[in-house]
Amino acid sequence: MAIQIPKPDGIIDLGVGQPDLDLLPVTLFRSMTLRRENLAYGEEAGDHRFRQTLATWLSGEYEHPVDAERLMVTTGNSNALDLICSRLARAGDTVLVEDPSYFIALKLFGEHGLKPMALPMDDHGIRLDALEAALQRHKPAFIYTIPSYHNPTGITQPLERREQLVALARHYRCPLVADEVYQCLYFGQKPPPPLACYDPKAPVLSLGTFSKILAPGLRLGWIQGSGDIMPSLLGSALFKSGGGLAPVSSALVEPLIANGELQRYLVGLRQQYRSRLERLYQGLHSDFGERLQIAKPEGGYFLWVTFTDGTEPMRRLAVAKQQGVSYFGGPLFSANKGFANSMRLCFAWYAEQELTIACKRLARLFARQ
Ligand SMILES: Cc1ncc(COP(=O)(O)O)c(C=O)c1O
Incomplete structure (x- = not known):
């Protein structure tokens, strides 16, 4: 099958x-060609040309500048979450999550031996009083949130909630992992920009993916990072051994963005x-x-x-x-x-x-x- x-x-x-x-959109991929370099082990953060084109597109989408140097390529948000669990957490650590949250992320955290601690939401997303109390009492490995069109509730955090959330992450020096899988799938007004856009010093990772906006079979996504956490992800032996992720998919998608087809x-x-x-x-x-x-x-x-x-x-x-x-x-x-x-x-x-x-x-x- x-x-x-x-x-x-x-x-x-x-x-x-x-x-x-x-x-x-299978027809978009009918006449694609690859360069020889696309078949080599790729640059560790991901193909540079692809990241440049992606950054230009995202800057327009988010109405906020995105720097290609602050992007790394992944094989999708599931892969990014797995990498984050491996690099930012140890078995037994607590992870702060929304209640409810994406069930497969909860499962993945469990597989890494992490303990999800569920925090209540209101109509604007994760409740900050509960979050701050948890940050004071525990030393979580990271906070996991889905800021736009949340899975499963559909809630979108307004601008002010995002700013406060990022400020808390910075104050408590706790990595904030934002799963932005539905960010570009708005039906009217755009949501506020992803959480990695607010404070260059805050430890935030915004995870993006082409799974829901183009094709999940590409296994292609990205992490946009603020603060100083990205190098610790890229320091993984995974990249030393295998080079950057998804070089062929990156090469297929780059022209689709550059010529506006996406x-x-x-x-x-x-x-x-x-x-x-x-x-x-x-x-x-x-x-x-x-x-x-x-x-x-x-x-x-x-x-x-x-x-x-x-x-x-x-x-x-x-x-x-x-x-x-x-x-x-x-x-x-x-x-x-x-x-x-x-x-x-x-x-x-x-x-x-x-x-x-x-x-x-x-x-x-x-x-x-
Ligand atoms: C919140 C959330 N994160 C991640 C994923 C999976 O993303 P990817 O296909 O990029 O691994 C999904 C897909 O349902 C999702 O809803």
Whole structure:
């Protein structure tokens, strides 16, 4: 089988958070050529030409200057997180995370022997009072946050929250790891710039990836660093042995950015996802009304919905699958196993027609007896 998760027969699975195969732009890659150097062991921070082009594009996207020297290439955000765990933490260390958070990051931290400590969020992201108390009491290896279109809640930190968060990281000298996977997937106004853009002296790593804005099979991403943590990542024997990451993918993507094809593709992609979000949101709203509290995001991949009447979606999951629909339950995303009344629904993987059918199936599944 060529792909990680094929769409299941007979079930509309709103749990899976992956791009729709039908939207992947294979035609953009039809006539690409490589230079001989692209096939050699690459520069350790990643191909220079690619980083220059990436920096120019990101500077426009973020409306904030990005320096190519402050970028390193990764094979995606999962790879960046793994590298960060290896280089910035030791087994037994605490990592401060949002509650809820990206479930696979929690799993990855666990695999490195780290202990995620879940901190509460409000409508503007991680709560700073709780964060500061935790920074004072523990000596965490790092803070992990998802600032834009958070997975799973869809929340975006406003500018002021970002500034305060970065100031805390600097004050307590605690590395701040910002997983900015959905940063460029806005449907209206842009979110404020990534956390690495605020203070050149603060120890911040902003992780970016092409997985959700171009193609996950490229395994291509980047880390933008402020402060002085990047050299300790690049000091890994991984780079000494294997050179920079993803030289071939970098060479394939560089011209797509330089000639504007990525940017044009992204305009269409944002429109597609915005329509899908609207379809799922409206469908749920009309079928469930006040019974569901739905935080509507302004970008990203996910709707986070919470039953206001005590219903626990996980308890209905087996029946849901029999009735042709699926989702991820809230506790999966919580280091404290909270959020029993919530579920995460992805609007990116299916076309609008299927989302409408999924809403009807959910309405039937959760109909009051
Ligand atoms: C918050 C978050 N981080 C990382 C990833 C994975 O990123 P990549 O494909 O770049 O490894 C995802 C994908 O679902 C995600 O939602």
